[in-house]
Amino acid sequence: MNDTISVTDWDARDPLAEFRNRFFSESQEVYLDGNSLGKMPLEAQATVQRVLQQQWGQGLIRSWNEQWLDLPPRIAGKYAQLLGTNPANIIIGESTSVRLYQIVHALLNTHKYTRLITDNLNFPTDLYILEGLEKAFELPQTLVVDYGQEFEADIETLKAEIQKQPCIVCLSLVSYKSAYLYPMAELNRWAQAHHSIIVWDLSHAVGVVPIDFQATQTKAAIGCTYKFMNGGPGAPAFMYIGESLQKELANPIQGWFGHAKPFDFSTSYKAAEGIHRFASGTPQILSLAAMEAGVDIALEAGIEAIRKKSVQQTDYLISAFQKELMPYGFELFSPQKSINRGSHISLTHPQAWQICQALQQGMEGYPQVIPDFRPPQIIRLGVAPLYTSFADLMLAVKYLKAIVEHQWHIKYPTDKPQVT
Ligand SMILES: Cc1ncc(COP(=O)(O)O)c(C=O)c1O
Numbered sequence: 375m376n377d378t379i380s381v382t383d384w385d386a387r388d389p390l391a392e393f394r395n396r397f398f399s400e401s402q403e404v405y406l407d408g409n410s411l412g413k414m415p416l417e418a419q420a421t422v423q424r425v426l427q428q429q430w431g432q433g434l435i436r437s438w439n440e441q442w443l444d445l446p447p448r449i450a451g452k453y454a455q456l457l458g459t460n461p462a463n464i465i466i467g468e469s470t471s472v473r474l475y476q477i478v479h480a481l482l483n484t485h486k487y488t489r490l491i492t493d494n495l496n497f498p499t500d501l502y503i504l505e506g507l508e509k510a511f512e513l514p515q516t517l518v519v520d521y522g523q524e525f526e527a528d529i530e531t532l533k534a535e536i537q538k539q540p541c542i543v544c545l546s547l548v549s550y551k552s553a554y555l556y557p558m559a560e561l562n563r564w565a566q567a568h569h570s571i572i573v574w575d576l577s578h579a580v581g582v583v584p585i586d587f588q589a590t591q592t593k594a595a596i597g598c599t600y601k602f603m604n605g606g607p608g609a610p611a612f613m614y615i616g617e618s619l620q621k622e623l624a625n626p627i628q629g630w631f632g633h634a635k636p637f638d639f640s641t642s643y644k645a646a647e648g649i650h651r652f653a654s655g656t657p658q659i660l661s662l663a664a665m666e667a668g669v670d671i672a673l674e675a676g677i678e679a680i681r682k683k684s685v686q687q688t689d690y691l692i693s694a695f696q697k698e699l700m701p702y703g704f705e706l707f708s709p710q711k712s713i714n715r716g717s718h719i720s721l722t723h724p725q726a727w728q729i730c731q732a733l734q735q736g737m738e739g740y741p742q743v744i745p746d747f748r749p750p751q752i753i754r755l756g757v758a759p760l761y762t763s764f765a766d767l768m769l770a771v772k773y774l775k776a777i778v779e780h781q782w783h784i785k786y787p788t789d790k791p792q793v794t
Contacts, residue, residue, distance in 0.1 A: 384690070384764040390675055390683055393760045397604070403742040404766040408758030409578060409718045410746050412604035417667035425663040445662045446610075446653075452669040453612050456677060457595075458586030463614055465649045467657055470577055470611040471499045472627075473596040474544065476652060477573055477613060478504065480623035481542050481594070482511050487570070489541040493519040495527055495549040500575055504544060517541075525707060526554040526714070533564050540569040547585070548578035548716030551748055553688075553708045555583065555716050559590040566591065577601060580612075581668075582684050582717035582759070584677045593619055602717065602758055603672060605665030610658055613649075620648050629654035675760060683759035685712040687767060691719045691755060694771040702778040707752055718756040723778075726751040727794070731786040732777045733770070740773040747794040 385391060397413040405413060429437040451461040468476075481487060490504045490513060504516045519535055521528045527549075536543060543565060548555050558574065565572045574595040579585060581602030587595065595614040599605035615623065624645065630636045631653035634644045645651040672680065688708070695706055699721065707720035723729055727747050736742035746754050755770060756762075777783050 381690075381764040381768045384686070388683065388764070390679055390759055391763070393671065393675055394763065396671055397761045399761075401742070403736070403744060404769055406743060406745045406755045406757070406762065406766070406770060408604075408762070409601050409716075409754060409756030411607060412581075412601055412668065412758060413761055414606065415604055415667035415671055417670070418604075418606060418664045421667060422660060422664050425660065430659075442657070442659050445659065445666075446657045449662060449666055449669065450612070452666070452673060455673060456585075456669065457580070457614065458588050459614060460617065462648055463587070463617055463620075465613050465652050466662065467610045467653060468613075469608070470575065470596050470598040471503055473611050473613040474500060474503045474573065474575065475507065476626055477594050477596065477615065477623075478507050478542055478544065479510075479626040481571060481573075482507065482513075483624060483626075484622055487540050487542045489514060489539055490516040491519065491535055491541045491543045492516060493527060493532065493545065494521060495524060495551065495554060496544065496546050497550050497575065497577070500544050500546065524549075525552045526709060527556060529557065529561070532561070536561075536565055536570050537568045543570060543572045544575065545572060546575040546578060548576075548583060550578055551707070551752055551754075552720050553578070553716040553718045555579070555709070555714050558585070558592065562591045562593070566593075578716055578718075581672050581677075582680060582757075584681050587614055587616070592616065599665050599668065603665070604668035604758075604760070606661060606668075608661065609665040609668075610661055613652060615649055615652070617648075620651075623651075625652050625654065627654040631655055631657070671760060680759045684717040684757055687757045687759060687762060687764065688712065688715060688717060688719050690764060691757065691767050691771070694768065695719070695721060698771050698775045699778075702775060704774070704778075717758070718754050720748075721753045721755070721774075722751050723753065724751060725783055726753050727788060727790060728783040728786040729753060729774065729777055730794070732783040733773060737773070737776075737782065740776065741769065743770045743773050745770070747790070 446466045450464040450466045454461040454464045490508055508516045571593050576595050576597030580597045593616045598611050600609040625632050628643050632646055632651045634646045704721045704723050707722045709715040730747045733743040
């Protein structure tokens with residue numbers, strides 16, 4: 375069918391096509407899980423090797439002054455460039471969960487907010503952190519706005535809740551299940567007008583959706599760097615706090631790296647200036663070294679070009695789903711309009727987990743295809759424009775169709791391992 379020709383054309387015309395060669399790849403497998411764990415940049419491998427050999431192996435303690443103390447602010451500067459802010463507003467380190475705890479704790483300590491709000495589209499760790507803080511601060515129960523479905527937010531319902539009282543709202547800019555993309559600037563304006571603040575979790579958005587903190591009047595954000603930013607498993611998170619807010623906030627984990635002068639070894643704590651006070655312990659140097667190549671590549675490719683390809687590819691997936699998969703019991707679980715979605719496409723099917731296992735297996739004529747599964751019956755297909763080709767997507771759709779057509783998935787167990 376002439377899908378093959380058009381897909382080849384798309385790939386031939388793709389200005390980002392060359393970036394695919396910058397990532398480790400040993401097999402023909404089609405990797406569609408960059409929204410969970412991004413691929414390894416070859417440069418990361420070389421950098422870590424160099425850091426191990428020269429900086430840890432040979433330099434040892436001298437490497438702190440010579441290289442390592444500069445590493446977190448250098449990477450923060452690169453994230454600042456990507457996210458439309460000043461480097462002084464970004465800190466790198468810890469996990470997204472810890473960063474969320476720190477920022478919400480600090481905001482609660484200002485005594486300006488009386489309630490925590492999130493919604494049922496948010497990622498579980500965010501809900502758990504809020505629940506813990508609500509107990510610690512003896513707040514009323516966190517309001518988890520429930521839209522009655524997990525597909526998209528009802529912005530009017532959300533706004534109605536926000537305007538009731540000054541609150542801290544935590545939302546994921548791109549929802550992990552459906553890829554629904556929130557109207558960031560509109561909600562920030564609404565929150566501000568109602569004496570509230572939104573803490574954005576950008577984990578599923580950073581690296582595929584253009585984000586400009588200044589233009590959107592964002593006050594606080596966090597996000598992980600191991601998905602579309604290709605920072606490596608468990609890579610350090612980033613946290614953004616708008617400049618005007620920084621002075622008001624105190625780090626609840628006031629460790630020595632957040633001290634104004636950590637190497638004076640003073641017996642009492644004095645917070646560092648600005649965002650630096652949000653550091654706690656020693657930076658994770660090997661993980662930081664591994665994550666830098668990912669942000670370098672994203673900056674080199676340009677977020678606008680990445681987004682353009684992401685929209686073309688997710689549009690392509692949706693139209694291929696309509697033509698090839700709809701008759702086989704699959705349903706689309708991502709927004710139709712690109713303006714409302716991030717960079718993965720979710721499909722549901724009653725036997726989703728078994729189909730995922732068949733996809734991962736590979737078959738004669740089909741390479742292994744790696745998606746992921748989210749309950750209750752979602753197959754997520756992550757589109758990472760830096761290394762996903764249109765041919766990859768076509769193959770995945772054909773394979774999905776063949777699996778269900780031939781019932782190849784039926785032999786796979788319905789029980790699941792821990793990581794799906
Ligand atoms: C939206 C979102 N927030 C947070 C996390 C978890 O972050 P961390 O493990 O760095 O705490 C994830 C992980 O997938 C996520 O999707």
